[in-house]
Amino acid sequence: MPFSFIKLSIIMLLSIIFLQNLPTGDKLGTINITSRVEPPLLRAYSKNEALLHLSFENVDGSKLLWCESEVHVDKPLSLAPDKELSVGKTRIGILKPHSKIEKQVKLYTMPNNFPDDYKFTIVLYAYDEEGAIAERAEHSNTIRCAENAKEV
Secondary structure: OHHHHHHHHHHHHHHHHHHHOOOOHHHOOOEEEEEEEEOOEEEOOOOEEEEEEEEEEEOOOOOOEEEEEEEEEOOOEEOOOOOOOOEEEEEEEEEOOOOEEEEEEEEEEOOOOOOEEEEEEEEEEEEOOOOOEEEEEEEEEEEEEEOOOOOO
């Protein structure tokens, strides 16, 4: 009986020590995501094509991360010129410490778009050297569609 109590006490002590060494939320957030759209304004009631510029910056000075992202767009935005495609993936590559990678994604609209602000979301997955997800980050932005927009 005393042996199992000692064994249980050691397991509990090791569990407490292990839980104290886990990374907390303060250590996350090592990648900054920024986006901009060219042109910044789309025409309503017509087909449009825009270029989404994505920038990923590793602000952590110690981690080498392999990254990929998902791009989610709301209707009437699409990732394909001839059909509705609301989710796509982008391979970003290896982000070295204090480095920055930029990617471009084309956005399209069909003639069924109305004057409004349309949302898109970038979901980033950063993998560490063991292949496990080290960080997941989301970035949302909007693109404006107006009736009297300049030629795009």
